[in-house]
Amino acid sequence: MRRSLTALAIALGLVAAAMPPAQAQTPGWHARATQFANRPALAFGVAWYPEQWPEARWQTDLQLMQRAGFNTVRLAEFAWSAMEPEEGRFDFSWLDRAIAAAAQSGMMVVLGTPSAAPPAWLTQKYPDTLRVDEDGKRAAHGGRRHFSFASARYRQFAARIAAEMAKRYGKHPSVVGWQIDNEIGPPSWDPESVAAWRGFLEKRYGNIAELNRRWATQYWSQHYNNFDQIPLRATGQHNPGLLLDFKHFTTAIWTDYVRAQATVIRAHADPRQFVTTNTMFWNAGFDHFALHRVVDMASWDNYIPNGRPDWVANGANHDLVRGYKQRNFWLMETQPGRVDWVPVNRALDPEQVREMAWQAVGHGADAVLYWQWRPARNGQETYHGALLGSDGTPVPVFDEVARTGKELAQAAPLLADTQPVADVAMLFSYDSRWAIDIQRHHKDFDPVQQFLSLYRPLRIRAQGVHVVAPDADLGGYRLVVAPSLHVLTEAQTDRLAAYVRGGGHLVLGPRSGMKDDANALWPERQPGPLADLLGAEVEQYYALDAPVEVQGSYGTGRASIWAETIRPVAKDVEVLARYTDPGGWLDGKAAAVTRRVGEGRITYIGGWLDDSLLATVATRLLDGADIRPVLPDVHPDIEVSLRSGASKRAVILINHGAEPHSIALPAGASPVTGDLTGGTLPAHGVAVIELR
Ligand code: GLA
Ligand code: GLA
Secondary structure (H helix, E strand, C coil): CCCCCHHHHHHHHHHHHHHCCCCHHHHHHHHCCCHHHHHCEEEEECCCCCCCCCCHHHHHHHHHHHHCCEEEEEECCCCCCHHHCCCEECHHHHHHHHHHHHHHHHCCCEEEECCCCHHHHHHHHHHHCCCEECHHHHHHCCCCCEEECCHHHHHHHHHHHHHHHHHHHHHCCEEEECCCCCCCCCCCCCCCHHHHHHHHHHHHHHHHHHHHHHHHHHHHHHCCHHHHCCCCCCCCCCCHHHHHHHHHHHHHHHHHHHHHHHHHHHCCCCCCEEEECCCCCCCCCHHHHHHHHCCCEEEEEEEECCCCCHHHHHHHHHHHHHHHCCCCCCEEEEECCCCCCCCCCCCCCCCCCHHHHHHHHCCCEEEEEECCCCCCCCCCCCCCCCCEEEEEEEEECCCHHHHHHHHHHHHHHHHHHCCCCCEEECCCCCHHHHHHHCCCCCCCHHHHHHHHHHHHHHHHHHHEEEEECCCCCCCCEEEEEEECCCCCCCCHHHHHHHHHHCEEEECCCCCCCCCCCCCCCCEEECCCHHHHHHHHEEEEEEEECEEEEECCCCCCCCEEEEEEEEEECCCCCCEEEEEEEEEEEECCCEEEEEECCCEEEEEEEEEEEEEEHHHHHHHHHHCCCCCCCCCCCCCCCCCEEEEEEEEEEEEEEEECCCCCCCCCCCCCEEEEEEECCCCCEECCCCEEEEEC
16 A cells, blocks of 8 residues: 555655664665655655755755655766766765655655766866767767767766766665666767668678668769768768668667666665666657667656747657557656757746646656756856746645645555556657658658547547557557558568458558568558558659549548559459549549458558548547447547546546636545546646546
C-alpha cells in the first residue's frame, strides 16, 4: 500500500532527521533502509541549482518547494566546474549538503551527470575535446554542448565524473535516478569524428564494394576506392545513402556516448536507481528508439515555445516518448509559463500549466518536473519562466503549480502502477522521416506533419494511441497505422506481413515502401516488399501544387501536396477512393485500396488527404477494428486518457478549450480530484476519475 505524499514526507523527514551530519554520511547510506519502497507514484518537482546560490538560502528554497507540493529535485546537471574545479580534484561537499537538505525536506533526488557543460580547465588543456561544426569551426567555452561526441578523451572525463558521483550517491536512499547529460546533442566534425565515421561505415558494410553497391556510387562517379575517401557530411548535395547513414552514425555515437556513462553509473548504483537521459521533442538528431535501449526509462523536456498549446500535437509528443521503451516515462522538464528561446516568448494562459502537467500524466508520465526553480542572477537564461522571481519569492503561476501538486498527490494512489492503454498503434520510423527530409520532392511534405495528420483524428476518436517503432511487437494492437513508412527493411516487412496474416489491420500512408535502409530505391514499385501482400502497387507519384479531388467510400474531399496512383494487381483488391482530375494524370486512378488477407487486412492510402476526409478514414478504420472510445460523445476539446493497472482504471479528463462542456460518466465512475461539478468540466478544467 502506498502512503499519501504527506505521510511519506513526514516519514522521510524523520528518517533524515535521524541521520548523522552530511559529511559523515557516506558509509551509512549503504546500510540504511532506502526510501525506494515508499517512493511516491508520481514525482513532482523542479530543477534546482543550489550551486548558484548561497547555502544560507537553501532552506528557504526547500520550504517554498514543499509549499509548491514538490517531492523531487533534479540537481547537478550543469555543475561540473563546482564538482571538479580542477582536473582530478573533486569537491562534493556542497552537493552532499544539498542532497542532505533536500532529503530532509522529503525530496527525492535525481542527479544529472554534468557532461553537457565541460569546464574551462578541460577544454583549455584538451582542445581536441571541443566540438567542430560542419564548416570546420571549433567551438569555444562559455555555452554548453561544445564537446565532440566522438572524443575518447572527453568520454573518459565524462565517465570519470559520472563514476565519482555514482560511487558517492549510488546507494543514497534519496537518490532515485540518474539523468545522463542534458538534451544530447549536436554532432561534431572533428578529426576523431571523421575517423569514427569511416570505422562505422566499414563495420556496417564490411567492405568498400558493398558500400559502393548499396549507395549506387556509379552515379556521378562517386565510386570510392577505400573508406578514407568518404567525407563526413550531413548537409549539401550528397548521396542520399551517405546522408541517411550519417544519421545512423550519429545514432551509434550518441548511443555509445550515453552507454559509456550508464555503464559506470550502474557499476556503483543501486539497481533501483533509474538511468535516463532527457530528450527533446521530435529531435531528428538520432534514432530515439535505438538509443533508449541503453537506458532504463525515457524522459523528455516538454516545451510549448509559442505558449499556444495544440493539445493533440503535444499528446503525440508524449506518445512518441512513451513508445521509446513502450513504458511510462518522466517529464524531466516543462515550462512554468514561458520559455526564452523563440522570437516571442508568450506565457501559457492561466490554468494551462496545470493542464499540461495532467496531459503528461494522462499519456504515461510518472513525473512532472519544472524548469526551473529560480532564474540565475546572470547567464543565458535569466528571462526564462521560473517558479520564483529575481527576489526569491513566488511568481503568479506558483499557486497554480501548488494546486497541481495537491491534486497529483490525491490521484497518486489511483495512478500508481497504471499505464496508458491503446488498441491502435502508429509506426514512427526515424529512417523514413530522415529519408523523406533528405529528398522531400515537395517542400511541404513534412513527415512529422504527415504523421500528425493521421494521429489527430485517430487520437480524438480512439482516445488513446500508442506510437511505436516499425520493429516493435504489434501483437496487442487491432489496428496499426504507418503514415509514411518510406524506408522499409526486409525484417520489418516480415513482421508487418505476419501481423496482417495474424489478423491485424495494417494501414500504409503515402510514400510507403519506397526505399531500403541505405536509402536506395527498392526494385519493386511501392510499397516495395509489401506490394505482393497488398496485391497492388503505386504506378506513379506526383507532387501537387494544387489540391485534387478524391471520391469514394470515405466521401468526397481533396488530396494536397502528394498523390500516388495505385494499380490493383490481384483480383481481390478493393478500391476505396479515386481521384477526379479532368485532363490530369490522376483522373480516375485509385487513391486508396484495401485487401483482406486471411483474417487480417492491409490498406494503402496514396494521397495526403484533407482533415475532414481523414476524420472519416479514422472513424472507418476504428469501427472496422471494433475500437471504441473510452467515453463516447465528448466534445473534441476534451482530452480523454485512460491509464489502467492490474485491478484499476483511471481516466484523466482535460478541457483544453475556452468553454465549459458537459461530460456523461459511466455508471460507478467516481471523481478522485479535479474540477468536475454537476457533470460539467469548466474551461481548462481537469478531472481524474476512477472507473469501476
Ligand atoms: C541538369 C544536368 C543533368 C540532370 C538534370 C536534372 O540538366 O545536366 O545531369 O541533373 O539537370 O534535371
Ligand atoms: C532545455 C534544457 C534546459 C533549459 C531549458 C529552457 O530543455 O534542458 O537546461 O535550457 O531548455 O527551456
